[in-house]
Amino acid sequence: MSDRVFGVVCILLAAFFIWQATEIETGFIVDPLGPSAFPIIVGVVLGVGGIYPIVRPDPAPDWPAPARLLEIVFAVAVMIAYAMVLPRIGFVVATAVAAGLLGWRLGSGPVAAAVGGVAIAVGIYVVFHLILGLSLARGPWGF
Amino acid sequence: MDAINSLLDGFAVALTLQNLGLAVIGCFLGTIIGALPGLGPANGVAILIPLAFTLGLPATPALILLTSVYYGAMYGGRISSILLNIPGDEPALMTTLDGYPMARKGQAGEALALSGIASFVGAFIATIGLVFLAPLLVKVALLFGPAEYFALYTLAFATLGGVASRNQAKAAIAAAIGLGIAMIGVDHQTGVPRFTFNDVYLYDGIHFLVAIVGLFAISEVFLFLEHRGEGEAGAGRLTLGRVTAPLRMIRQTIGAMLRSTVLGFIAGVLPGAGASLGSFISYTFEKRLSDKDNTFGKGDPRGVAAPEAGNNAAAGGALVPMLALGVPGSGTTAVLLAMLLTLNVTPGPLLFQSNPDVVWGLIAALFLANVMLLLINIPMVSLFVRVLLVPPRFLMPTVAMISFVGIYGISGSSFDLIVMIAFGVLGYLLRKLDVPLVPIILGVLLGNEMEKNLRRALTISDGDWSILWSSPLAIGLWTFAIVGFLAPLIVGRYLRPKIADEELGEGADPD
Numbered sequence: 335m336s337d338r339v340f341g342v343v344c345i346l347l348a349a350f351f352i353w354q355a356t357e358i359e360t361g362f363i364v365d366p367l368g369p370s371a372f373p374i375i376v377g378v379v380l381g382v383g384g385i386y387p388i389v390r391p392d393p394a395p396d397w398p399a400p401a402r403l404l405e406i407v408f409a410v411a412v413m414i415a416y417a418m419v420l421p422r423i424g425f426v427v428a429t430a431v432a433a434g435l436l437g438w439r440l441g442s443g444p445v446a447a448a449v450g451g452v453a454i455a456v457g458i459y460v461v462f463h464l465i466l467g468l469s470l471a472r473g474p475w476g477f
Numbered sequence: 478m479d480a481i482n483s484l485l486d487g488f489a490v491a492l493t494l495q496n497l498g499l500a501v502i503g504c505f506l507g508t509i510i511g512a513l514p515g516l517g518p519a520n521g522v523a524i525l526i527p528l529a530f531t532l533g534l535p536a537t538p539a540l541i542l543l544t545s546v547y548y549g550a551m552y553g554g555r556i557s558s559i560l561l562n563i564p565g566d567e568p569a570l571m572t573t574l575d576g577y578p579m580a581r582k583g584q585a586g587e588a589l590a591l592s593g594i595a596s597f598v599g600a601f602i603a604t605i606g607l608v609f610l611a612p613l614l615v616k617v618a619l620l621f622g623p624a625e626y627f628a629l630y631t632l633a634f635a636t637l638g639g640v641a642s643r644n645q646a647k648a649a650i651a652a653a654i655g656l657g658i659a660m661i662g663v664d665h666q667t668g669v670p671r672f673t674f675n676d677v678y679l680y681d682g683i684h685f686l687v688a689i690v691g692l693f694a695i696s697e698v699f700l701f702l703e704h705r706g707e708g709e710a711g712a713g714r715l716t717l718g719r720v721t722a723p724l725r726m727i728r729q730t731i732g733a734m735l736r737s738t739v740l741g742f743i744a745g746v747l748p749g750a751g752a753s754l755g756s757f758i759s760y761t762f763e764k765r766l767s768d769k770d771n772t773f774g775k776g777d778p779r780g781v782a783a784p785e786a787g788n789n790a791a792a793g794g795a796l797v798p799m800l801a802l803g804v805p806g807s808g809t810t811a812v813l814l815a816m817l818l819t820l821n822v823t824p825g826p827l828l829f830q831s832n833p834d835v836v837w838g839l840i841a842a843l844f845l846a847n848v849m850l851l852l853i854n855i856p857m858v859s860l861f862v863r864v865l866l867v868p869p870r871f872l873m874p875t876v877a878m879i880s881f882v883g884i885y886g887i888s889g890s891s892f893d894l895i896v897m898i899a900f901g902v903l904g905y906l907l908r909k910l911d912v913p914l915v916p917i918i919l920g921v922l923l924g925n926e927m928e929k930n931l932r933r934a935l936t937i938s939d940g941d942w943s944i945l946w947s948s949p950l951a952i953g954l955w956t957f958a959i960v961g962f963l964a965p966l967i968v969g970r971y972l973r974p975k976i977a978d979e980e981l982g983e984g985a986d987p988d
Contacts, residue, residue: 351657359669367935373660379650380653380654380657410898433875436698451874
């Protein structure tokens, strides 16, 4: 079943992709093939490839139980939040919180996770910023 | 003997203090990355590329650092295979078959030493092969026009989908997804924006490092979250004994090492095969040839030596098409190609002429790295064993955070980080669905080159498609591509690691 859904998604994506490719406006520099031919070929490969999993699907993978799926959604949310606030609150604070939350969900106790998060953030800061001189996001406090 | 002279020049490049230092660091990090289950050569190198890039290393040192990591990971994968029965990375899978039984018999030290020596033999001879084969391939490649290059890229996708994947249709889908992603952004030839939806962030296209790190590293974190608590290794009781291989054992296995080296090297050179196939072929061949007393699978030293020599030889072999043609043959070499492109070095035949110091410096560094790895891996192996005890609940957040640091360093934009997370989710879903990730990476990397060559060919012929198969060379490449894609369907599934299907069916880290 998963494979069938995947195949349908591929075909829809291919259709959208080909439609978008035909919408590309050509400029005044033109070569015989133009900018939309190759994307159309790629779209056709994607669409034709998508038929096979619909016709002959592989056995469905064992998807995680809802609780575990929620864990993954939570991790994605943590990462997105991290990406958004990183430039605003600086590397060390953001990383300590994000790494701590991920570590907690990966099975550390709350205290160990907090300590681990801070250790990871400070460790990366020391190695990559202070020793190697990489520029990291600076927050209002300069780190 | 041009190759020898160039190689000597290469040693002059590699033997600076900085480059030697980077090689040592690379070997060390690589062994750790290889040893840790869940971090393999491809995602290990992927995480480190943005860092090498943002640190502003020039091409040669950066390449030396990362190929040392690549070779190191091939050595390191055996450690957890032997001690824990968990392959540290996919190519080390075959080593578990005889390595773990040896460890159970109290021969863990011997197995580690022997596999270290086998790795050295395989990698060293393969690097010699690289010295001689790559310039030959360059001579052929200099005859290539745009049509031949287009056929060559198709060949790379076809063999990758045919030989190395379980399902040709899914490999084709993956390649198309990758090529489609490469199309996003301003068209290089006409300057029109494509698939940008008028979003400024998309005008430059999607940076392939963002895609690679997301697909390989971030998706790994999600897989770990899903499998949290399962198969936590009971690594408490690890008795190593003396880490030396008796001379008798080396004499007994030397034939196996040499045969496997040849097989592994060939597997590595073929586009799309890579180190996992190298170690698989080596092990099965050796088993058929010398398993007379039914000792394979029960701790036969030859069963440890063969796959280790095979996968390290394949790692060296895979660099041949990557450097000489600019077409990577495996996941990790695709990632290395990404780094070269980031540094504005275009691999291919011209690289040997325009930047000989990069190529030969790299090859010389590989020889040095090999010697270092042998020295690091035998006396200091107990240090790496201790690294195995780091629990994933600390390791995985670190991997995620280092990925973020690297990608943020490239552009300093939150947008790229979010795209990377999206690729992480995509990578997770595709791995669950058993869609190979390497064709996606290859598509993202080669898409623009592939299109450029197609359009150039058709500009030359003024729109006549028959130019694509008008030269004998091009016809040869097309034939090889079609055979490579279809042969596995007809020949059956002999070439594919069957065990890999069962144990690493999902989330297998491509080599």
